[in-house]
Amino acid sequence: MPVVLEHLGKRFGDGAPVLDDVNANIKQGEFVALLGASGCGKSTLLNIIAGLEAPTSGALEVPSDGAAFMFQDAALFPWLTARENIELALKLRGVGKAERRTKAQELLELVHLGSAGDKRPHELSGGMRQRVSLARSLAQDRQLLLMDEPFAALDAITRDLLHDELERIWKETGRTIVFVTHNVREAVRLGQRVLLLSSRPGRVVQEWAVTEEHRTDAGLAGQLTGVITARLREEIRRHAK
Amino acid sequence: MPSNPTPLAEVTETREHVHAALTRTSTGHEDLRELESGLDSLQSDSDRKHRIDWTRILLPIAALVVLVLIWQFYVSLGLKRRDQVPGPLDVMNQMAVLWTEGKVQESVWTSLQRGIVGFVISVAIATPVGLLLAQVAPLRRAFGPLISGLQVLPSVAWVPAAIIWFGLTDATVYFVVFMGAIPSIINGLISGVDQIPPQYRRVGTVLGASRLQMALQVILPAALPGYLGGLKQGWAFSWRSLMAAEIIAVGGTIGFGLGSLLDQGRDLSDMAMVMAAILLILAVGILIELLVFGPIEKRLLRRRGLLAGSTR
Ligand SMILES: Nc1ncnc2c1ncn2[C@@H]1O[C@H](COP(=O)(O)OP(=O)(O)O)[C@@H](O)[C@H]1O
Ligand SMILES: [Mg+2]
Numbered sequence: 001m002p003v004v005l006e007h008l009g010k011r012f013g014d015g016a017p018v019l020d021d022v023n024a025n026i027k028q029g030e031f032v033a034l035l036g037a038s039g040c041g042k043s044t045l046l047n048i049i050a051g052l053e054a055p056t057s058g059a060l061e062v063p064s065d066g067a068a069f070m071f072q073d074a075a076l077f078p079w080l081t082a083r084e085n086i087e088l089a090l091k092l093r094g095v096g097k098a099e100r101r102t103k104a105q106e107l108l109e110l111v112h113l114g115s116a117g118d119k120r121p122h123e124l125s126g127g128m129r130q131r132v133s134l135a136r137s138l139a140q141d142r143q144l145l146l147m148d149e150p151f152a153a154l155d156a157i158t159r160d161l162l163h164d165e166l167e168r169i170w171k172e173t174g175r176t177i178v179f180v181t182h183n184v185r186e187a188v189r190l191g192q193r194v195l196l197l198s199s200r201p202g203r204v205v206q207e208w209a210v211t212e213e214h215r216t217d218a219g220l221a222g223q224l225t226g227v228i229t230a231r232l233r234e235e236i237r238r239h240a241k
Numbered sequence: 242m243p244s245n246p247t248p249l250a251e252v253t254e255t256r257e258h259v260h261a262a263l264t265r266t267s268t269g270h271e272d273l274r275e276l277e278s279g280l281d282s283l284q285s286d287s288d289r290k291h292r293i294d295w296t297r298i299l300l301p302i303a304a305l306v307v308l309v310l311i312w313q314f315y316v317s318l319g320l321k322r323r324d325q326v327p328g329p330l331d332v333m334n335q336m337a338v339l340w341t342e343g344k345v346q347e348s349v350w351t352s353l354q355r356g357i358v359g360f361v362i363s364v365a366i367a368t369p370v371g372l373l374l375a376q377v378a379p380l381r382r383a384f385g386p387l388i389s390g391l392q393v394l395p396s397v398a399w400v401p402a403a404i405i406w407f408g409l410t411d412a413t414v415y416f417v418v419f420m421g422a423i424p425s426i427i428n429g430l431i432s433g434v435d436q437i438p439p440q441y442r443r444v445g446t447v448l449g450a451s452r453l454q455m456a457l458q459v460i461l462p463a464a465l466p467g468y469l470g471g472l473k474q475g476w477a478f479s480w481r482s483l484m485a486a487e488i489i490a491v492g493g494t495i496g497f498g499l500g501s502l503l504d505q506g507r508d509l510s511d512m513a514m515v516m517a518a519i520l521l522i523l524a525v526g527i528l529i530e531l532l533v534f535g536p537i538e539k540r541l542l543r544r545r546g547l548l549a550g551s552t553r
Contacts, residue, residue: 052443069447075440078545079462088458092448112277122546125284140448158280164265164273189263214264221263 002144002176008058018044020201033191034180037236041202042180046146068140070147074129076121082132083117089139107135127158147179163189184229198235327513335513352498359418360479367423371430388424396421396482400489409493414486421482422475429471433464473534
């Protein structure tokens with residue numbers, strides 16, 4: 001099990017707990033979508049898994065070499081070209097100079113940006129930036145890839161396309177992916193398993209399996225989306241005064 | 242496994258709601274690539290050519306001509322004695338005389354050389370100190386106010402002390418230059434670091450950067466615009482301090498710089514010479530900005546896509 005979360009809790013200062021008793025197991029090579037309303041603590045949970053923040057209670061087990069992370073905004077360094085951004089990730093991992101060059105080109109081609117390597121982030125569209133960002137997180141070469149609403153700011157067509165891309169790359173590389181989103185359709189489209197996180201405190205309240213039939217049958221996928229949306233709404237309504 | 246309820250695919254209602262995005266969008270790999278490259282070319286900038294912008298050269302020259310004409314007009318009104326307010330031509334003549342005597346070349350060269358050497362050493366000292374202060378909170382708390390204070394203190398104030406310590410030597414001049422430039426470079430670097438989006442550090446951490454790698458590969462380049470601002474200001478402070486030191490500390494083993502030329506003009510009550518020296522000091526300042534800092538700054542901002550819409 002690459003990721004095991006046991007009774008995980010987190011509070012900032014002495015405010016109300018953001019996460020409380022979060023339990024989950026994520027298997028090797030699995031694609032898990034972590035779904036929840038905005039502000040329910042999805043980013044916090046992901047940051048804890050990434051080791052960027054410490055939990056206040058509970059225990060967690062993560063791969064000893066850490067995790068690759070992809071942020072909502074591409075978070076590329078504007079002073080580097082697309083290629084150099086990827087090379088930096090390789091360099092910080094200790095990859096030699098000559099190998100960096102070829103590896104970076106391979107990764108650029110994997111995200112279909114083989115000829116845009118010398119562009120700077122501001123010269124790329126949002127979708128292209130996210131693909132560079134994806135390539136950079138793959139350059140980290142970690143088994144576990146954490147993604148925090150990486151496509152939330154993109155237009156619908158670009159997002160659909162990146163869903164296809166991400167699915168292809170997941171299959172090609174065999175990564176374990178935890179994908180955070182507040183978008184039910186996105187969760188159903190991508191995840192093999194959808195975990196629903198409640199709000200205040202955040203806790204895994206329900207989970208659904210998404211099968212291969214859902215991938216090809218839009219009607220079936222639509223039904224599941226409806227069910228999950230209803231459950232999510234119920235969770236949000238609980239907080240109405 | 243988790244202790245949560247796991248009703249797998251708990252489907253109750255059936256709807257004829259078809260979302261394309263819920264299933265795979267494209268029919269195959271080729272299709273995907275085509276769509277993607279279409280979007281890419283639609284959404285990314287095509288390269289724009291950079292042409293020479295003549296207004297950039299002509300407008301400043303026009304402004305200069307207008308100012309000289311106003312100056313000439315004022316002089317020709319004859320409100321003041323000519324030896325107190327010389328005209329542009331008098332200053333030009335004086336400049337020519339100084340040039341044939343070799344004084345222009347000597348003083349510009351001496352001052353410029355000192356200014357540059359002093360500035361480069363200041364950068365070499367201020368950069369690591371600034372990074373250290375920006376990265377280590379207790380150090381910053383302890384020394385930050387002092388550095389800010391030093392930046393406000395006019396560095397001329399150090400001239401008397403420097404003369405007592407070092408006598409009339411070049412060491413005096415350099416000391417004053419350091420006291421002018423170093424604090425402002427440090428402050429520029431610190432404020433550059435303060436303005437780094439916190440995201441960059443998190444990316445650095447996630448990518449596994451060590452403390453040193455973080456400082457050199459992430460913090461320093463991210464802080465570059467602020468740092469460059471600090472460098473510009475540091476240069477301005479070096480140049481000003483240098484002039485002040487040269488005017489006050491004359492003689493001994495101190496070489497003949499622009500400040501010395503200015504002081505000589507005052508001694509001789511030669512207003513044309515004083516004006517010539519002031520114009521030379523100004524010209525050096527303008528040239529350094531136009532030839533060094535201006536291009537570096539523009540290049541830096543353009544590469545980061547920060548130039549759009551500015552009046553630069
Ligand atoms: N560093 C922090 N300090 C205090 N509160 C925080 C901090 N980070 C997040 N929070 C709070 O935790 C809650 C969950 O935030 P977040 O994990 O970003 O939610 P999500 O990613 O699901 O939108 C929010 O109410 C937010 O205000
Ligand atoms: Mg978030």
